[in-house]
Amino acid sequence: MEELIGENVVIDLRSTFVCLGKLTKVTSDFLVLKNADLHDLRDTDTSRENYVAASAATGIKRNRKKLLLMRAEIVAVARLTDVVEG
Numbered sequence: 285m286e287e288l289i290g291e292n293v294v295i296d297l298r299s300t301f302v303c304l305g306k307l308t309k310v311t312s313d314f315l316v317l318k319n320a321d322l323h324d325l326r327d328t329d330t331s332r333e334n335y336v337a338a339s340a341a342t343g344i345k346r347n348r349k350k351l352l353l354m355r356a357e358i359v360a361v362a363r364l365t366d367v368v369e370g
Contacts, residue, residue: 285310285361292344292364293317294336297357300325302332304344304364305351313355319344320351340367 288307295303295315305320321344325332339345344364 285315288361288363294339294362294364294367295353295358296332296360297353298359299357302336303351303353304336304339305346305348307361314352315355315358315361317351317353318349319346320348321345322348322351336364336367337369340364341369 285307289310291307292305293307295317297303301322301324303317303320303322305317307315308318309316321339323335323345325335328335330338
């Protein structure tokens, strides 16, 4: 994951949350992001895929200056620029 440091990424979590932001650090237990959007998909009728595609098109809607994500909760990590519109 070190090759993603400095990139805007999308992180799918085991829960109903999805996270987008700039990856700044990777440790054995956490990923550190800045200017992150931690989004609870229960708050909207939008699917995970549509929310991420919209964010890729319009930009990350920052709601956290800095965020630490537990690696144990992560399902997938990708560059935001690698998101494919359906």
